[in-house]
Amino acid sequence: MNVLLLSIDSLRRDFLGVYRDRPVCLDYSVATPNLDAFAERAAVFDTHYAGSLPCMPTRREWQAGVQEFLWRPWGPMEPFDTSLALAAREAGVLTYLVTDHYHYFEHGSHGYYEDFNGFEFVRGNENDTWRTTPRDPDSDFLSQLVSQPDHDPHSLEFNERTQYARNAAGFDDESDFFAPQVFGAVENWLTDASEWDRWFCYVDSFDVHEPFHCPEPYASLYTDEDPRDPSLPLWPYYGRVDEGQSKLSDRELAFVRSQFAASVTMVDEWFGRVVDRLDETDAWDDTMVIVTSDHGFMLGEHGWIAKNQGPVYDIIANTPLLVWHPESPRMGDRVDALTSAIDLNATILEALGTPDASGPHSRSLMPLLRGETDAHRDWALYGYWGASVNITDGEYVYMHPCDPSARIDCHSTSMMNAYGYFTPPEPKPDAESGRFLPYTDTPVWRFSAGCYTQNEEPLLFDRRRDWVQECNLAGDDTETEVRMRDLLVTALDDLEAPDGQYDRLGLAR
Amino acid sequence: MPPVVECCVRNLTVSDRQRLDVIDASIRVAPCLEHCGTCRHEPFVLVDGSLHAGDEYEHALTSLGGDIE
Numbered sequence: 001m002n003v004l005l006l007s008i009d010s011l012r013r014d015f016l017g018v019y020r021d022r023p024v025c026l027d028y029s030v031a032t033p034n035l036d037a038f039a040e041r042a043a044v045f046d047t048h049y050a051g052s053l054p055c056m057p058t059r060r061e062w063q064a065g066v067q068e069f070l071w072r073p074w075g076p077m078e079p080f081d082t083s084l085a086l087a088a089r090e091a092g093v094l095t096y097l098v099t100d101h102y103h104y105f106e107h108g109s110h111g112y113y114e115d116f117n118g119f120e121f122v123r124g125n126e127n128d129t130w131r132t133t134p135r136d137p138d139s140d141f142l143s144q145l146v147s148q149p150d151h152d153p154h155s156l157e158f159n160e161r162t163q164y165a166r167n168a169a170g171f172d173d174e175s176d177f178f179a180p181q182v183f184g185a186v187e188n189w190l191t192d193a194s195e196w197d198r199w200f201c202y203v204d205s206f207d208v209h210e211p212f213h214c215p216e217p218y219a220s221l222y223t224d225e226d227p228r229d230p231s232l233p234l235w236p237y238y239g240r241v242d243e244g245q246s247k248l249s250d251r252e253l254a255f256v257r258s259q260f261a262a263s264v265t266m267v268d269e270w271f272g273r274v275v276d277r278l279d280e281t282d283a284w285d286d287t288m289v290i291v292t293s294d295h296g297f298m299l300g301e302h303g304w305i306a307k308n309q310g311p312v313y314d315i316i317a318n319t320p321l322l323v324w325h326p327e328s329p330r331m332g333d334r335v336d337a338l339t340s341a342i343d344l345n346a347t348i349l350e351a352l353g354t355p356d357a358s359g360p361h362s363r364s365l366m367p368l369l370r371g372e373t374d375a376h377r378d379w380a381l382y383g384y385w386g387a388s389v390n391i392t393d394g395e396y397v398y399m400h401p402c403d404p405s406a407r408i409d410c411h412s413t414s415m416m417n418a419y420g421y422f423t424p425p426e427p428k429p430d431a432e433s434g435r436f437l438p439y440t441d442t443p444v445w446r447f448s449a450g451c452y453t454q455n456e457e458p459l460l461f462d463r464r465r466d467w468v469q470e471c472n473l474a475g476d477d478t479e480t481e482v483r484m485r486d487l488l489v490t491a492l493d494d495l496e497a498p499d500g501q502y503d504r505l506g507l508a509r
Numbered sequence: 510m511p512p513v514v515e516c517c518v519r520n521l522t523v524s525d526r527q528r529l530d531v532i533d534a535s536i537r538v539a540p541c542l543e544h545c546g547t548c549r550h551e552p553f554v555l556v557d558g559s560l561h562a563g564d565e566y567e568h569a570l571t572s573l574g575g576d577i578e
Binding site for chain 2: 148150157159244245308384405417418426452
């Protein structure tokens with residue numbers, strides 16, 4: 001069996017026709033005909049949840065099967081991890097990566113691409129440190145990317161938005177943009193792949209992640225505005241839409257939504273070309289195809305734009321998952337079972353014939369896909385290191401706040417930055433070392449950092465009746481709230497979470 | 510309306526967190542505010558979206574009432 005894993009970054013499930021007629025924040029539908037057509041032939045998972053957030057923590061869950069956010073934040077693969085690519089190639093499977101996800105190639109996240117037999121890296125998305133000219137990018141374009149009043153376009157510091165203005169300077173034709181390049185590379189590779197007996201191809205598309213920069217005809221599909229109006233943002237700052245650096249007017253927010261939608265439709269168009277190539281190469285009979293995303297993106301709901309800072313609402317956490325498996329009797333079905341991002345690790349390894357290589361926290365979805373069971377998990381845990389810890393049983397979602405004045409320990413074999421991942425790692429003179437992790441005998445460094453608030457009070461939602469999560473059921477210690485809080489403790493116990501997690505969450509073992 | 514003060518958890522010291530706790534403002538502590546160049550060298554705050562670092566940082570906290578002396 002071959003496996004094609006496609007991640008479409010930041011893809012909100014409610015933007016896909018298969019999940020919802022129209023997104024919750026829009027009064028118009030968004031065209032995703034190719035993803036919807038694929039969903040019709042696949043198993044559509046309705047209760048799939050992110051785990052460790054945001055981008056790179058999710059990728060370590062997929063690659064290594066480690067639910068890392070209880071122990072560390074965004075960081076590199078660890079020496080005790082077995083990546084999907086390593087396990088596959090040691091099982092005689094050719095491995096290939098196609099991506100424009102530049103985080104793989106910057107500070108803070110090494111170890112994710114090195115095990116592939118080959119990889120194609122499409123340069124230039126977001127802050128990828130690629131082009132250094134033009135020194136003075138087009139000012140109108142730059143003003144759509146940057147709104148910080150004190151911004152220095154000539155800054156040589158890290159994580160600079162001017163980088164994108166340089167990278168994308170001169171983009172004209174649709175084929176210059178990122179999703180077309182990434183999915184186009186996959187089209188080409190699939191033709192060549194037929195020379196190999198077995199393969200695993202991992203496609204990691206940074207689109208639809210911001211900046212929401214699209215060519216025509218997509219850019220004008222969902223707005224009457226001029227998409228190149230310098231006063232309209234393509235790249236919102238993270239935070240509240242009604243205050244501070246991230247503040248957006250109603251007009252600006254409507255435009256951001258339209259360009260997010262445009263990005264979704266552009267990705268869908270190019271995903272369709274990959275599907276066409278799978279048709280042309282008769283690949284469906286021996287290829288498992290998985291389409292998913294790492295997280296969603298708030299577009300003004302609950303007053304938040306983007307992710308990371310606010311509560312981890314289902315718009316962010318309840319991610320899309322579509323799976324085609326040629327031998328599964330569940331094709332064309334909706335799968336209601338609770339599943340987690342981390343489960344893709346064991347699923348892919350079982351499909352590739354090397355299930356023993358799966359990570360410590362992953363559970364294969366293959367019994368579900370074989371129709372052997374309709375149940376999978378009693379709980380799915382998710383969140384950001386240093387912030388709230390969230391749990392769902394598939395029916396309710398419970399978000400438990402942390403004490404923001406508490407400290408939290410970071411565990412890693414490297415002195416990774418606990419925050420500021422993209423910048424050079426700083427020495428940790430106070431770090432101690434030891435065998436602190438329950439899932440490996442390998443000693444790691446342990447050092448502490450601060451916490452932050454995503455929700456000040458517990459939040460509880462009935463996810464089936466209230467997907468947008470507007471009716472908070474927490475606050476009166478109802479039977480459901482107590483049960484979900486107890487379930488959170490059970491999950492932490494099962495994972496052998498560090499003592500410090502219980503302390504900062506105010507929970508007893 | 511009280512100002513909105515945004516700061517990055519990366520370089521927010523325990524004592525500065527205590528200072529922020531007593532000022533009359535909406536405090537937002539974020540994991541990243543995309544001022545990484547400043548952030549990796551020194552503390553900063555955004556007051557209603559404007560950057561205050563270095564001497565301005567101290568002045569901003571003091572003027573907002575964050576002097577705990």
